């Protein structure tokens with residue numbers, strides 16, 4: 617058995633099951649959106665997906681630590697919201713019984729569900745096995761009917777070893793035109809994964825067991841002017857103006873593709889786009905590890921290089937945030953230094 621085979625299998629099934637829950641929320645239910653302290657939204661889909669993923673991890677790897685985005689405090693005082701989430705969680709299963717049983721069976725009751733959600737409160741750090749979970753990345757995209765991702769990564773002694781991204785609104789076809797919107801061609805979703813040193817792969821998301829996988833790779837980029845770059849939809853999350861300036865410097869003529877979430881990492885990893893730029897808007901913002909861990913590994917294993925705007929690799933060993941990094945540049949390894957040079961020119965001119 618190859619290294620981390622069990623972790624990869626469980627992580628993919630857990631993300632697949634959580635993705636089903638998020639789709640149900642989108643199609644069947646009011647989203648139950650509440651505002652967090654930082655004014656960002658969280659929905660019943662975020663809470664439910666986090667509970668299901670943590671329950672699968674606790675059943676299989678009880679000793680591991682977990683860093684997850686959401687916490688249950690607001691659910692302890694909001695009975696209606698808690699019950700809606702519980703109704704969803706207890707009725708979301710994989711249709712393949714052996715896949716479902718690999719995830720350890722059902723959560724016992726509402727209280728156990730809250731406890732599961734709060735198991736995601738680890739401080740993170742440089743030693744041991746730590747899972748990073750973003751139950752819905754791109755919650756704004758999810759609410760809009762755009763792209764979002766269910767994200768799970770295993771970090772061991774500060775290094776990302778396993779990364780899985782469920783992108784329920786991406787087309788299965790790698791060559792479909794890359795857009796931020798989910799049009800009629802918008803597919804039934806893709807599950808991406810990577811293990812350090814073992815390459816990256818994708819498979820269609822299903823409602824049961826894992827579908828057949830294929831290897832993915834970044835697109836060879838011989839001519840920078842033909843590159844497509846991705847960026848956040850939200851102008852508050854990354855600096856669109858600076859990014860446009862960088863693209864221009866690089867001779868990129870295609871307009872940027874704006875899509876929410878780590879679907880950006882996944883899209884460039886499978887050659888549907890080429891470069892992902894995330895330049896800071898606020899100097900004080902610290903990126904969260906769950907927003908990057910899985911995507912960073914998937915891109916690197918597909919032939920890419922990922923650094924921050926100073927050229928440092930992303931450091932997942934310093935807690936819940938990437939406190940040692942500012943911004944993100946993800947590009948094919950062969951052109952990364954060229955992209956970094958353009959970023960630094962624009963960035964240094966601003967000072």
Ligand SMILES: Nc1ncnc2c1ncn2[C@@H]1O[C@H](COP(=O)(O)OS(=O)(=O)O)[C@@H](OP(=O)(O)O)[C@H]1O
Nearest residue numbers: 752753754755756848849850852853875876877901
């Ligand atoms: N100020 C600021 N700067 C940078 N990043 C921020 C900021 N505020 C929030 N966030 C995080 O952005 C996550 C959404 O990812 P994206 O920026 O790729 O999505 S989007 O295109 O803007 O919707 C989003 O993840 P989710 O909360 O999981 O949706 C946030 O963790």
Ligand SMILES: [Mg+2]
Nearest residue numbers: 656657685755
């Ligand atoms: Mg959020």
Ligand SMILES: [Mg+2]
Nearest residue numbers: 750753754907
């Ligand atoms: Mg996120």
Ligand SMILES: [Mg+2]
Nearest residue numbers: 685750752753
């Ligand atoms: Mg999130």
